[in-house]
Amino acid sequence: xTDIQKDPFLRVVSGGQTTSxxxxxxxxxxxxxxxxxxxxxxxxxxxVNKLVGNNIEEAVLEIFLSGPILEVNAKNAxxxxxxxxxxxxxxxxxxVKIRPGRSIKxxxxxxxxxxxxxxxxxxxxxxxxxxxxxxxxxxxxxxxSVIMGGFKGGFLEDNMNLPLNNNIHKYHESLIPKFKSxxxxxxxxxxxxxxxxxxxxxxxxKFLSTSxxxxxxxxxxxxxxxxxxxxxxxxxxxxxxxxxxxxxxITLSGEPILLLPDRGTxxxxxxxxxxxxSDLELIPSLNIGQKIRFESINIDEAKxxxxxxxxxxxxxxxxxxxx
Amino acid sequence: xxxxxxxxxxxTGIHFYPKGSNKSYxxxxxxxxxxxxxxxxxxxxxxLSNLLVVFDPTNITLEALIQYIDKLEIDEYNNKKKYxxxxxxxxxxxxxxxxxxxxxxxxxxLSIDEVIETHQKQIYQVSMMGFLPGLPFLTELxxxxxxxxxxxxxNLVPSGSVGIAINQSVIxxxxxxxxxxLVGRTPINIFxxxxxxxxxxxxxxxxxxxxxxREEFEDVYKKNxxxxxxxxxxxxxx
Numbered sequence: 429x430t431d432i433q434k435d436p437f438l439r440v441v442s443g444g445q446t447t448s449x450x451x452x453x454x455x456x457x458x459x460x461x462x463x464x465x466x467x468x469x470x471x472x473x474x475x476v477n478k479l480v481g482n483n484i485e486e487a488v489l490e491i492f493l494s495g496p497i498l499e500v501n502a503k504n505a506x507x508x509x510x511x512x513x514x515x516x517x518x519x520x521x522x523x524v525k526i527r528p529g530r531s532i533k534x535x536x537x538x539x540x541x542x543x544x545x546x547x548x549x550x551x552x553x554x555x556x557x558x559x560x561x562x563x564x565x566x567x568x569x570x571x572x573s574v575i576m577g578g579f580k581g582g583f584l585e586d587n588m589n590l591p592l593n594n595n596i597h598k599y600h601e602s603l604i605p606k607f608k609s610x611x612x613x614x615x616x617x618x619x620x621x622x623x624x625x626x627x628x629x630x631x632x633x634k635f636l637s638t639s640x641x642x643x644x645x646x647x648x649x650x651x652x653x654x655x656x657x658x659x660x661x662x663x664x665x666x667x668x669x670x671x672x673x674x675x676x677x678i679t680l681s682g683e684p685i686l687l688l689p690d691r692g693t694x695x696x697x698x699x700x701x702x703x704x705x706s707d708l709e710l711i712p713s714l715n716i717g718q719k720i721r722f723e724s725i726n727i728d729e730a731k732x733x734x735x736x737x738x739x740x741x742x743x744x745x746x747x748x749x750x751x
Numbered sequence: 752x753x754x755x756x757x758x759x760x761x762x763t764g765i766h767f768y769p770k771g772s773n774k775s776y777x778x779x780x781x782x783x784x785x786x787x788x789x790x791x792x793x794x795x796x797x798x799l800s801n802l803l804v805v806f807d808p809t810n811i812t813l814e815a816l817i818q819y820i821d822k823l824e825i826d827e828y829n830n831k832k833k834y835x836x837x838x839x840x841x842x843x844x845x846x847x848x849x850x851x852x853x854x855x856x857x858x859x860x861l862s863i864d865e866v867i868e869t870h871q872k873q874i875y876q877v878s879m880m881g882f883l884p885g886l887p888f889l890t891e892l893x894x895x896x897x898x899x900x901x902x903x904x905x906n907l908v909p910s911g912s913v914g915i916a917i918n919q920s921v922i923x924x925x926x927x928x929x930x931x932x933l934v935g936r937t938p939i940n941i942f943x944x945x946x947x948x949x950x951x952x953x954x955x956x957x958x959x960x961x962x963x964x965r966e967e968f969e970d971v972y973k974k975n976x977x978x979x980x981x982x983x984x985x986x987x988x989x
Contacts, residue, residue, distance in 0.1 A: 455793045455794050455805075456793070456794060457794075457884070457950070458794040458795065458796045458805070459781065459785075459794070459795045459796060459797055459880065459953075459954060460880045460884065460885055460950045460952075460953070460954075461880040461881035461882060461883060461884050461885055461886050461950075462884040462885070462950070463884075464794065564944050564949075565944070565949055574883060574884055574925065574927075575925070576884065576944055577944075618761075619759050619761050619762060621758045621759050621760065622758035622759060622760045622764075622766045622803075623758070624758065667798065667799045667800040668798055668799070668879075668881070669766065669796075669798035669799075669800050669801050669803065670760070670764075670766065670796030670797070670798055670801070670802075670803025671796070671803075672760035672761055672763075672764040672803065672805065674761055675760055675761065692881055692882055692883075693796050693880075693881045694796065694798050694879070694881035694882070699760070702759070702760050702761030702764065703761060704761055704762045705761060705762055705763050705808075727759060727762060727813060730761075730762040731762065731808065734762065734808065738809070
């Protein structure tokens with residue numbers, strides 16, 4: 429118990445582009461207009477937490493594009509990162525660098541630089557004990573567009589202090605899982621709909637046969653794609669309805685926007701297709717300019733894929749070992 | 752035959768559409784699922800056309816969910832359900848807050864006083880919530896005030912602003928960009944994320960507006976900084 433220190437925190441030396449605190453999300457309030465937020469890659473969140481000995485649903489830092497530099501103000505802690513193959517945690521003052529998917533012990537006044545690499549949109553960073561933040565509507569997730577949750581409702585800013593929980597976990601020196609990083613799949617499997625009646629078969633086929641490009645218009649609300657124009661018979665007067673994470677809405681100009689966890693709970697554009705839940709985990713591995721395609725499957729196929737995906741995740745979680 | 756149509760939103764969401772013109776179906780299904788929904792329902796997102804049910808397929812299968820909803824005696828249940836809350840919300844129609852009163856007056860061929868009276872005398876119902884956390888869409892606005900949203904949305908609409916467009920009125924729960932035509936402002940916080948009951952209103956609630964003058968607005972507003980003002984519940988069940 430000598431490791432316990434009063435009010436430990438991480439000082440933000442540099443906030444990076446858009447880093448925020450996220451957990452699995454704020455569910456149960458969408459009927460009142462509260463977007464769920466939370467991480468897209470729920471299973472990666474579980475793994476990165478397990479790597480530092482945390483409860484698998486503890487809140488983590490989501491690094492969207494470039495990463496922050498943090499100064500440790502705690503006696504010690506275990507940290508870990510899940511990101512692309514070129515991402516890393518660098519302890520600048522000790523000239524140490526570790527790959528994603530393993531943990532490392534850090535000490536008082538260590539300077540941690542999170543390199544998100546250039547292949548991934550999103551990486552996740554965990555620290556043993558987790559962040560000491562009050563939950564808002566049951567979640568620590570940040571929604572910067574409505575200034576809610578996390579650290580003052582926003583992204584990490586220079587010189588902010590991120591309060592940590594006293595690290596009472598009895599962690600190991602370092603942990604690694606026995607797995608390779610997932611395949612670089614650029615094909616997203618979708619279920620057509622919900623607004624099947626707003627698109628002709630030709631338009632749906634065009635949507636499925638187009639090679640789409642990820643544009644620079646990216647944030648936690650959505651990702652704009654370019655590559656073709658999809659025509660819909662829905663006009664300006666379409667009644668707004670519920671938005672699902674992973675749905676692809678078609679704007680009036682015919683361009684698709686992939687809806688992410690901070691999107692409004694309802695929207696007035698027709699949604700042509702919805703990415704299946706296990707493929708949401710692939711969204712963080714996208715990057716600007718990348719080509720992606722959509723492949724239509726049915727609900728039964730989606731179920732099988734999800735069961736297999738859960739099985740793999742559980743296998744990784746149970747394989748995490750000391751080194 | 753089922754009482755609804757449905758469309759999938761991926762493998763974890765399903766939109767339920769009422770069949771025919773059963774307008775209260777969505778609201779009734781919502782309150783029914785809220786109160787005694789099966790395990791595995793994560794979120795319910797009602798809108799004017801359908802109810803999106805987000806579920807966890809590891810807890811409930813799609814088939815079981817559809818079957819469960821098909822078996823619900825929704826209309827019967829509705830008769831037993833609690834009467835929705837009614838709220839009287841103070842509003843100041845001073846032109847300092849009702850920034851578009853003149854514009855609405857010109858557009859609708861009514862005097863400013865008539866615009867205010869027409870907006871104020873109506874009893875509204877919360878028919879949908881969204882766009883921002885806790886933002887209520889109130890129906891039905893008097894057709895005399897029917898006009899489109901502003902062609903140039905404002906970058907900042909202050910929290911508490913009350914706006915109108917098409918057949919609805921809204922209350923902005925926080926500072927936000929917005930395109931509704933502003934008639935006034937309430938000093939009440941309808942959304943306070945520090946509170947456990949962060950969001951005051953629910954779908955189905957009734958709202959009436961009580962006109963207050965600018966001095967009252969400013970007085971309540973100042974006090975509100977210290978402790979929230981209790982809003983008088985009204986009963987128009989009679």
